Amino acid sequence: xxxxxxxxxxxxSASLAKERLQLVIAHERTNRGSPSYLPMMKQDIVSVIRKYxxxxxxxxxxxxxxxxxxxxxxxxxxLPQFGAGGTEDNGDIKG
Amino acid sequence: MSKIIVVTSGKGGVGKTTTSAxxxxxxAQRGFKTxxxxxxxxxxxxxxxxxxxxxxxxxxxxxxxxxxSLQQTLIKDKRVDNLYILPASQTRDKDALTIEGxxxxxxxxxxxxFDYIICDSPAGIEKGAKMALYFADEAxxxxxxxxxxxxDSDRILGILQSESRRAKMDEEPVKEHLLITRYNxxxxxxxxxxxxxxxxxxxxxxxxxxxxxxxAVLEASNAGKPVILDDExxxxxxxxxxxxxxxxEERPHRFMEAQKKGxxxxxxx
Ligand SMILES: Nc1ncnc2c1ncn2[C@@H]1O[C@H](COP(=O)(O)OP(=O)(O)OP(=O)(O)O)[C@@H](O)[C@H]1O
Ligand SMILES: [Mg+2]
Numbered sequence: 001x002x003x004x005x006x007x008x009x010x011x012x013s014a015s016l017a018k019e020r021l022q023l024v025i026a027h028e029r030t031n032r033g034s035p036s037y038l039p040m041m042k043q044d045i046v047s048v049i050r051k052y053x054x055x056x057x058x059x060x061x062x063x064x065x066x067x068x069x070x071x072x073x074x075x076x077x078x079l080p081q082f083g084a085g086g087t088e089d090n091g092d093i094k095g
Numbered sequence: 096m097s098k099i100i101v102v103t104s105g106k107g108g109v110g111k112t113t114t115s116a117x118x119x120x121x122x123a124q125r126g127f128k129t130x131x132x133x134x135x136x137x138x139x140x141x142x143x144x145x146x147x148x149x150x151x152x153x154x155x156x157x158x159x160x161x162x163x164s165l166q167q168t169l170i171k172d173k174r175v176d177n178l179y180i181l182p183a184s185q186t187r188d189k190d191a192l193t194i195e196g197x198x199x200x201x202x203x204x205x206x207x208x209f210d211y212i213i214c215d216s217p218a219g220i221e222k223g224a225k226m227a228l229y230f231a232d233e234a235x236x237x238x239x240x241x242x243x244x245x246x247d248s249d250r251i252l253g254i255l256q257s258e259s260r261r262a263k264m265d266e267e268p269v270k271e272h273l274l275i276t277r278y279n280x281x282x283x284x285x286x287x288x289x290x291x292x293x294x295x296x297x298x299x300x301x302x303x304x305x306x307x308x309x310x311a312v313l314e315a316s317n318a319g320k321p322v323i324l325d326d327e328x329x330x331x332x333x334x335x336x337x338x339x340x341x342x343x344e345e346r347p348h349r350f351m352e353a354q355k356k357g358x359x360x361x362x363x364x
Contacts, residue, residue, distance in 0.1 A: 012286020017242050018293045025249045025297060032253045 034064040045075070053079055097205045099212045100341075101231040103255075105247025107218030109239045110276035113312055115215035116144045117323035117331075118235065121338040123178035124323075127210035130169065132200075133183035134227035135217040136191060142182045145172065146319025156184035159196035165203045174324065179209075189223035201230050220247075220254060229260050233270040233341075235303060239277045240289040245297055248273075252298065272303035274337060279308045284353040291351055304337030306330050307350040 042062045049055055061076040102115045112135075119131035133141035136156060142148040147170045153163035158181070172178035181200075184191065204212055216227035228234065234255055238248045255269045256262055262269070275294055282288040295302055311328030315321060323334040329350050336346045 014283070014286045014289050014293065017289055018297065021242055021245055021289075021297050024246060028246075028249065029253070032257070 030063075030065060038062060038064060049077065055080065097201075097209045097212055098232050099201065099214065099230050100233045100235060101214040101216055101228040102235045102237060103216040103224060103228055103251050104218065104237040104244065105220055105224070105251040106239075106244045109237050109244050110306065110312075111218075111237050112140050112144050112215050113316070113322065114235060114237050114274060114276065114306070114334075115213050116141060116321040117334040118338060118341070119211070119213040120145075120172075120175055120178060120321040121323045121334060122211045122213075122341075123172070123175045125338070125342070126177065128177045128179075128208060129211040129213065130179045130181055130204055130209050131213040131215060132181040132227075133215050134192075134223060135215065136183045136223060137185065137188045138217065139183040139185045141215050142170075142180065143319060144316050145180050145321065147172070147180055147182075148319070151182045154182045154184040155200070156187045156191045158200050159192060161199075165200075165207065174320075189217070189221070189226070192223070192226045194226070194229060197226055197230065220250060224251070225254065225258060228255055228269075229258070231255070231259055231269050232261070233272065235272050235274050236298070236300065237274050237276055238294060238298070240275060240279070240283065240291075240294060242289075245289065245294060248298055252300070271300040272341070273298055273300045274303045274306065276306040277308045278305050278350065280351055280353040291348070302348070303340055304333055305348055305350055306333045306337070 042057075042060060045062070046055065046057055046060050049060070055077070059078040061074075063074045065072045065074065100118070102111045102118065104111050112133075115131055119129050123129040131141065131145070132155065133139055134155070135141070139151075139154070142151055150170050153168040155168075157163040158165065158168045168181060170180040170182065172180065201212065214227045214231065217223040228251075236248050236252065238244050252271065255271065259269050261267065273295065275291060278291070279288060283290045291302070291305055307329045309322075309328055309330035311325050311330050312322050315325055315328075315331075322328060322330045323338075325331040326335070333350055336349065339346050
């Protein structure tokens with residue numbers, strides 16, 4: 001190690017790179033197995049909900065997770081507020 | 096039975112063509128009848144690295160379109176016996192390839208009793224790269240010690256596991272090998288670059304070899320001579336080790352240690 005590197009912090013830029021990669025790769029791996037019909041199914045779900053309430057497409061999040069013995073479809077739908085000053089209705093439907 | 100090996104990476108410029116040329120040459124040197132196919136249609140380069148650019152007459156697209164025979168298209172290497180090059184087309188684009196067309200080419204190579212078919216993939220995750228990996232039995236994931244290369248390698252692993260022929264036919268999965276190229280141990284030691292252990296941790300596939308960053312690679316491509324033929328060079332020796340491991344031999348990994356620096360460099364890092 002050179003004199004200058006004594007002053008360099010031990011938590012190097014390479015370890016920062018590794019941490020960031022760990023997060024992003026883990027995230028991308030969970031999305032990897034998701035079936036190709038997922039975006040279309042999301043469209044259909046949005047149009048069903050729109051029969052009853054006005055929502056934006058990006059207020060519906062659909063994701064798929066799987067562990068050893070089952071696949072879990074997770075729906076996260078943010079509904080708009082009821083009337084003026086009403087409390088926000090945040091419907092979490094999981095199944 | 097021919098074994099099909101794809102050299103792939105997602106990211107461009109990491110050393111796929113350099114690797115394809117050296118792996119194919121090394122296998123042929125060991126007596127295996129080997130063909131190396133340039134799948135980079137539109138950006139032919141393997142011919143230059145193999146030093147046969149002036150002997151290209153027909154190319155992969157001609158072969159796929161049945162405009163030329165296999166015998167007319169294959170270029171026999173002048174230095175190494177058992178080695179054949181199948182160049183990419185320079186005038187067409189990647190849409191000129193179809194799974195059926197490539198399947199026919201692979202089938203003909205099998206009939207001609209090739210032991211190894213090495214597929215040099217283009218960069219990216221589009222059609223060209225998918226075509227190159229589709230028929231693979233094994234994959235050499237070429238990765239540089241750098242964030243975007245590691246992430247792209249993980250992407251391409253995902254594609255191998257879902258879109259290769261083996262995945263689609265529910266056969267035994269493509270055998271994956273990690274090849275770390277352009278490795279610079281000094282910069283790893285200084286904490287500026289991901290280490291071998293970091294990359295193996297992240298990608299979690301078996302390590303085939305570490306090819307050090309080496310001036311000899313540039314010199315080899317200038318001369319049109321795969322770097323493995325330069326057996327004085329670190330990179331050439333590292334490719335040789337990788338081939339031995341590919342064939343099942345166990346060899347310790349080399350070229351991972353930082354070089355001792357001169358006094359001045361040591362003082363000033
Ligand atoms: N071990 C090495 N040491 C030094 N330079 C290298 C090494 N490996 C590859 N290179 C250089 O890196 C550059 C890219 O190499 P190469 O063409 O093999 O990459 P590639 O992955 O095939 O690129 P592309 O994605 O464009 O097809 C070339 O200039 C090559 O000489
Ligand atoms: Mg290339």
